Amino acid sequence: MVKVTVCIGSSCHLKGSRQVVEELQYIVKRKNLGEDVELAGAFCMGKCAEKGVSVTVNGEYYSVDPAKVEEFFDDVIVKALNA
Amino acid sequence: MELYLENGYTSLNKAGEELCGDRVKVADDGKYTTLVLADGLGSGVKANILSTLTSTILCTMVSGGVSIEECVDTIIQTLPVCKERGVAYATFTVIHVDRDGKGYMFEFDNPEAIYITDGKCRNFERVPHKFEDKTVYITELALKPGDYIVTMSDGVIHAGIGMILNFGWLRKDVMAYLDKNLKPGMSAGAVACLLASACNDLYLDKPGDDTTVAAVRIREAVHVNIMVGPPVDKTKDDFYIARFLEGDSKKVVCGGTSSTIVARYLNTTVKADFDFPDKEVPPIGHIDGIDLTTEGVLTLRKLVELSEKYLSHTDLTPKTFTKRDGASLLADMLFEKATHVKFFVGQSINAAHQGLPIDITMKLKLVDTISKNLKLAGKTVEVYYD
Numbered sequence: 435m436v437k438v439t440v441c442i443g444s445s446c447h448l449k450g451s452r453q454v455v456e457e458l459q460y461i462v463k464r465k466n467l468g469e470d471v472e473l474a475g476a477f478c479m480g481k482c483a484e485k486g487v488s489v490t491v492n493g494e495y496y497s498v499d500p501a502k503v504e505e506f507f508d509d510v511i512v513k514a515l516n517a
Numbered sequence: 518m519e520l521y522l523e524n525g526y527t528s529l530n531k532a533g534e535e536l537c538g539d540r541v542k543v544a545d546d547g548k549y550t551t552l553v554l555a556d557g558l559g560s561g562v563k564a565n566i567l568s569t570l571t572s573t574i575l576c577t578m579v580s581g582g583v584s585i586e587e588c589v590d591t592i593i594q595t596l597p598v599c600k601e602r603g604v605a606y607a608t609f610t611v612i613h614v615d616r617d618g619k620g621y622m623f624e625f626d627n628p629e630a631i632y633i634t635d636g637k638c639r640n641f642e643r644v645p646h647k648f649e650d651k652t653v654y655i656t657e658l659a660l661k662p663g664d665y666i667v668t669m670s671d672g673v674i675h676a677g678i679g680m681i682l683n684f685g686w687l688r689k690d691v692m693a694y695l696d697k698n699l700k701p702g703m704s705a706g707a708v709a710c711l712l713a714s715a716c717n718d719l720y721l722d723k724p725g726d727d728t729t730v731a732a733v734r735i736r737e738a739v740h741v742n743i744m745v746g747p748p749v750d751k752t753k754d755d756f757y758i759a760r761f762l763e764g765d766s767k768k769v770v771c772g773g774t775s776s777t778i779v780a781r782y783l784n785t786t787v788k789a790d791f792d793f794p795d796k797e798v799p800p801i802g803h804i805d806g807i808d809l810t811t812e813g814v815l816t817l818r819k820l821v822e823l824s825e826k827y828l829s830h831t832d833l834t835p836k837t838f839t840k841r842d843g844a845s846l847l848a849d850m851l852f853e854k855a856t857h858v859k860f861f862v863g864q865s866i867n868a869a870h871q872g873l874p875i876d877i878t879m880k881l882k883l884v885d886t887i888s889k890n891l892k893l894a895g896k897t898v899e900v901y902y903d
Contacts, residue, residue, distance in 0.1 A: 442789055443773040444814050444875045447799040455791065475789035477802050477812070478773025482869030 436471050436514045441488035443478030450500030451487045457503040470515055519738040520616050520662060521856040522550045523895050525706025526731035527713035528830050529672065531560045532723040538564025539670045539729035541830075542576035545895070549620065551580040551613045554731045556627060556670040558606040564727065567596060571607040579613050585623050585655065589648045610668040610731075618660030618735045625653045628674050631692060633665040633708075636701060638692035660735045665708060667695070672728025673712065677719035686719055704853050705732040706827075706894070707836040714833040740766035741855040745884055746813065746863035746877075747774045748903035757903050758782045761861045769850060770804065772813030775863065780804045795819070795842035809850055811843035814875040817883040819844035820851075824890040827852055851891060858891055860884055860900040 438458065442451050455475070462471050479488040479495075486497035489506075491514050498506050526541045538560045544551045553576045557567030571592055578588045588611075596607065610627045614620030624630060624643070632639045643654035660666070669691075678685035691712070698711060709730040716728045742764070748757045758779055762768060770776050776787045783806050790800040798819050799812035823844055826832055838849035851858055862884050870876050888898045 442791075442799045442812070444799065444812055445869055445873065447812065447815055448873060448875065451799070452793055452796065455793070473791065475791040475800055475802075477776050477787050477789050480774075482867060 436511055437474065437490075437492055438471060438511060439474045439476045439490045441477070441479045441481075442475045443482070443488075445478070445482035446487045449485075449487050453500040454487045454489065454498055454503055457500075458507065461504065461507050467515070471511060518662070520618065520735055521738040522614065522616060522618075522733060522735055523705045523856070524550060524552050524731065524733045525704060525709045525836070525895075526554070526729060526830060527706075527709045527833070529713055529717055529720075529724045529728040529833075530831075531672075531725065531727050532720075534561050534727070536561055536565040537729070538568055538727040539672070540565070540568035540572040541729060541731050542572040543895075544576050544580040546580060549580060549613060549615050550733065551576055551611070552668075552731060552733055553579070553609060553611050554627065554668050554670065554729060555607050555609040556672075556727065556729070560727055567607040570596060571609055575609060575611050579611055585621075585646075585653070586648060589623075589625070589651070589653055593649065593651070608671070612658075612666055612668065612733055614658050614660065614733065614735075618658065618662075618664065620658045622656045622658055622666065623653050624656075624668075625651065628669050628671055628688065629654075630656075630666055630668040631688075631695065633667060633695065633699065634661070635663070636696075636699060638695050662735055662737055663701070664735055665705065666733045667708060667712065668731050669712070670727060670729040672724060672726040673716050673730060675726055676716040676724075676728065677721075678725065680721060680725070681719060686716065704836065705734040707853075708732045708734070710833060710836045714835070717833055736856070738856045739854050740764065740857045740859070741769060741850060742766045742859045742861065743769040743771065743851070744775050744779065744861045744863070745771045745817070746880060747772075747778055747865045748863040749865045750903075751865070754778050755782060757861065757863070766857075766859070767808045767850065767855070768806070769809045769811075769847065770807055771811050771817060771847070774865075774867065775813070776802055776804060776807075776810050779807060783807075793842075794840055795844065798842040798844045801843040801846065809846055811847055814870075814880050814883065816843040816847060817880070817887065820847050821883055821886050821890070823848045824852060824887065824894075828890055828893055851887075851896075852894055855891075855896060857897045858888070858899075860888060860898070862900060862902050864902060 557564030608626035
């Protein structure tokens with residue numbers, strides 16, 4: 435089980451956290467990974483200065499470009515699943 | 518039990534008129550609330566002037582404690598006489614009631630006010646009094662929590678006349694409509710809007726007369742404390758939060774950092790929702806012991822938009838907030854449920870927010886506008902800056 439938390443604070447909202455959330459939900463559904471990936475939201479993670487949307491995967495921090503969610507999913511989340 | 522009086526009204530202009538010939542004036546001196554609904558003869562400019570004069574004079578005099586007789590006499594002496602019709606005329610209803618629901622109402626030629634108690638419409642026990650050749654109906658009021666007084670101009674009972682209803686919207690039908698559609702806990706403004714929009718429908722969106730509904734409701738007071746942003750002095754977080762959590766008022770926290778420090782103080786964590794009922798508003802959060810947790814500036818900005826619509830006396834969208842996004846929940850809490858609102862505004866700056874449309878100046882400005890709008894909605898507002 436991989437836990438993915440997306441920041442939905444003000445800064446990240448402006449940077450596109452809704453897009454990240456919806457895309458992650460879509461990918462998880464499409465790949466039928468609902469049992470393996472747990473998605474959650476979190477208020478401000480205190481990394482507002484980062485360029486992208488704040489996301490943690492099993493507690494590890496990533497800054498995600500809303501245009502590259504699919505890549506992020508394959509690179510980080512799938513890897514975490516296989517680990 | 519602490520009681521509170523609230524009022525609200527909605528006006529429709531006669532189709533094609535820029536001005537409304539009906540006028541509502543409200544005065545509140547902290548003890549008594551005085552509400553006057555006046556309907557000027559005719560429509561347009563002349564009616565507007567007559568009703569403005571009548572309502573302003575009556576509201577000022579009655580709230581100043583002048584006797585009914587003297588008030589009525591002043592109106593009769595003062596109103597300018599219409600050149601064409603040879604009469605000076607405006608009909609009126611005056612409600613003057615204190616925080617315990619005690620007071621009086623007097624009516625002259627407006628449709629009889631409706632008394633709603635235990636969710637059912639009733640008639641008032643009106644006593645006629647002669648002043649010169651005019652008959653004014655006086656009612657002693659003893660309202661209990663949950664009671665409403667609904668008063669209206671004749672545009673309401675004439676709604677649809679000659680169009681889809683032969684004789685207009687009869688009083689008994691208005692009452693039946695209210696009995697059916699009134700939901701417990703509706704605010705005075707929501708009731709006024711409900712009735713006015715039904716009239717607008719009967720007029721097929723082209724009112725044949727100025728139409729106004731004003732309502733007064735007596736209810737239990739509800740205090741709400743709302744924290745917006747963390748205080749400047751970080752070392753005193755605990756002190757400020759303890760003050761915010763004091764008393765048995767409802768608690769609302771706006772903003773990510775604020776939620777985090779409040780949750781820490783309460784030895785718990787913030788759980789963020791993951792749904793977007795409104796695409797513009799970030800999801801809400803949950804903290805055990807806090808009634809509502811939302812994001813900060815973006816939610817507040819949406820709240821300002823919602824509140825302007827809510828306050829409009831001509832907007833006919835139902836005055837209730839049923840959506841589940843942060844801004845609608847906040848609007849429901851502050852504008853519908855609350856009677857007293859205390860803001861605790863932290864002025865700490867989030868460096869990463871500066872330069873974005875969510876910085877501290879924006880936040881302070883929004884709080885300013887919201888507290889102004891809350892006052893317009895008749896709430897008692899206090900703002901503390903930390």
